[in-house]
Amino acid sequence: MLELKNVSHSYEDDVKTLENVSLRVERGQAVAIVGANGSGKTTLLKLLNGLIFPTSGVYEFDGAPITRKALMDAKFAKSFHRRIGFVFQNADAQLFCGSVEDEIAFGPRQLNFTEEEIRRRVDDCLELLEITRLRRRAPYVLSGGEKRRVAFACVLAVNPEVLVADEPLASLDELGRNLIVELFKTLRSTGKTLVFASHNEEFISEIADFRFNVEKPNA
Ligand SMILES: Nc1ncnc2c1ncn2[C@@H]1O[C@H](COP(=O)(O)OP(=O)(O)O)[C@@H](O)[C@H]1O
Numbered sequence: 001m002l003e004l005k006n007v008s009h010s011y012e013d014d015v016k017t018l019e020n021v022s023l024r025v026e027r028g029q030a031v032a033i034v035g036a037n038g039s040g041k042t043t044l045l046k047l048l049n050g051l052i053f054p055t056s057g058v059y060e061f062d063g064a065p066i067t068r069k070a071l072m073d074a075k076f077a078k079s080f081h082r083r084i085g086f087v088f089q090n091a092d093a094q095l096f097c098g099s100v101e102d103e104i105a106f107g108p109r110q111l112n113f114t115e116e117e118i119r120r121r122v123d124d125c126l127e128l129l130e131i132t133r134l135r136r137r138a139p140y141v142l143s144g145g146e147k148r149r150v151a152f153a154c155v156l157a158v159n160p161e162v163l164v165a166d167e168p169l170a171s172l173d174e175l176g177r178n179l180i181v182e183l184f185k186t187l188r189s190t191g192k193t194l195v196f197a198s199h200n201e202e203f204i205s206e207i208a209d210f211r212f213n214v215e216k217p218n219a
């Protein structure tokens, strides 16, 4: 489903953030991305979502190379972004609508679903993340944990085949963590491909088929 072949990446010309990374994820597999702070986990997840591109090597999504040029084709970009969803570590970076329900409706609306279908998806995702009572609130007034739930609801409303999440348990209380752990178990059992960065050993061993260790390249 996802394959990185000898991928290197630099944000600046002289500093490598990833060096010669190869990773293959089959459909339905769950992979934990592990490594120290600053080792390149977020960078790797951004690459998988086509937000940044390899400086060398190849990234293929379901056999199709994901390059800046490929994503300039609006039709291809739309289908790619429909098939893979990304929940950022910092939900503020991805919430921008006036209400939680508009926020969750945004993705399905972009995909031209009927209003009835959009309403159904919004209701389902509000329920799944246990945030129905927040539906008319503005996302920016919510707590960090509530925002994280909204961000998951937004991504799941599009029903992507692959879900990528950056430290989905970070800075959540126990209740919030349990909800996300249960969500991942459900997603796993429904055959979603899951890629997540985490430091939580219990979560990793409960969900992941394997772990992939990223290491900071030597300077
Ligand atoms: N936008 C950026 N521009 C330049 N350097 C960056 C940028 N984002 C991250 N880095 C650097 O890339 C390295 C890897 O960062 P990151 O992928 O965020 O690591 P992790 O998620 O494992 O903590 C770090 O040294 C970080 O400082």
Ligand SMILES: [Mg+2]
Binding pocket: 041, 042, 043, 089, 166
């Ligand atoms: Mg990170």
